[in-house]
Amino acid sequence: MPELAEVEYYRRQWLPALGDAVTRVHLHPRARVFRSTDPRQIPAAVEGRAFREAHAHGKQLLFRFGSDTWLHVRLGMAGKLERGDPAMVPGKHDHLVLFTEARALAFNDYRMFGSAVLLRSAGLPSFWRGLPPMPHEPGFTRGALAAFLRRRAKAPIKAVLLMQEQFPGIGNWMADEALWRARLHPACPAGAVAGRKLSDLHRTLREVTEDALRVIAPDWSDPPDDWLFNHRWRDGGTCPATGKPLRRETIGGRTTCYSPARQKLPPGLCHGGIPGREA
């Protein structure tokens, strides 16, 4: 599920336990989510230590225990963080549960595309400090966006927006939402996004990120119906801006929803740029 706003929502699920000491750890030592770490080290590493920090950046989460022990979590396609009471009984897909005196903090992921990694570092791990700015942060500039789109000039803009090295936290629905708001066709070559269109996209990426954080992160509220969001999941949807039919097709390897009446390819690219698809 999670893109940037949902990841922030999950971070907040664990926040009430900040300051509490971990008393006990439950884990599924053979779960695939531990493929990059030795999970047997986790209990000794965090038991008796206080939960001190909780960070989210894009789709990644980072938690500190004690002074130098960190847990790095990616939620993949179906991962969740949940909070329960200390009597909670871990379920089939609760791969890691941290118990404190007052709570249980669970990492749950039935598809196991996510991961959890134990790290040791005196301060914030260096990879974390080097993460690229999220679209609502000041470092996300129009110039940096332009340079990146130029480097990926031939790829469809939809595929480029999913690249976490430049757009941390943007996922399938946020990319579609930003393109729809900017009136950009998802199959438009990234190199053709320039001038006014580039400014529009730079702005809508920031707006979608801010809006998603405001609406979803506090309590997972449903976005309003004047976003593309509520109309994009099934065939037969209607564009909330034009009232015309939406279309769904695979672009950049992912199901992409857009409004053909609102999102046009630039002139000259109308023939040949779009992979044909029968209705």
Place this chain on the structure above:
DNA sequence: CCCCATGTTCGACA
């Protein structure tokens, strides 16, 4: 049974 799913990674290929 079939297809689909808010993600990342790896190997094949141009």
Place this chain on the structure above:
DNA sequence: GTGTCGAACATGGG
């Protein structure tokens, strides 16, 4: 080396 594409990963829902 660079860039792109599809498959694979694992599970559940329609």
